[in-house]
Amino acid sequence: MTCPIGTLKNIYRQAQIQEKKRLTYTVLIEKGPTSYGAYVPDLPGCVAVAETREEVEQLIQGAIAMHLRGMREDGEAIPEPTVTAAVFEAA
Numbered sequence: 566m567t568c569p570i571g572t573l574k575n576i577y578r579q580a581q582i583q584e585k586k587r588l589t590y591t592v593l594i595e596k597g598p599t600s601y602g603a604y605v606p607d608l609p610g611c612v613a614v615a616e617t618r619e620e621v622e623q624l625i626q627g628a629i630a631m632h633l634r635g636m637r638e639d640g641e642a643i644p645e646p647t648v649t650a651a652v653f654e655a656a
Contacts, residue, residue, distance in 0.1 A: 600614055
């Protein structure tokens with residue numbers, strides 16, 4: 566059974582539970598001579614390294630979750646995403 570979104574908002578409000586806001590962070594991935602590295606500019610220190618792109622993408626997702634969990638546990642404010650990226654072709 567599903568509840569209309571308005572109902573869920575009322576439940577959260579009545580229980581004084583804050584709805585979890587979904588944050589979308591930009592991840593930059595770099596290919597090195599023997600591995601891939603990934604980092605999140607909005608979350609300093611949040612990095613991952615792996616032999617393949619697929620593996621580094623999985624690892625950085627886990628790193629983001631762990632980084633945010635640690636920030637919450639330490640009582641730190643979670644930064645709003647500010648970095649964006651664009652890809653352009655060059656001749």
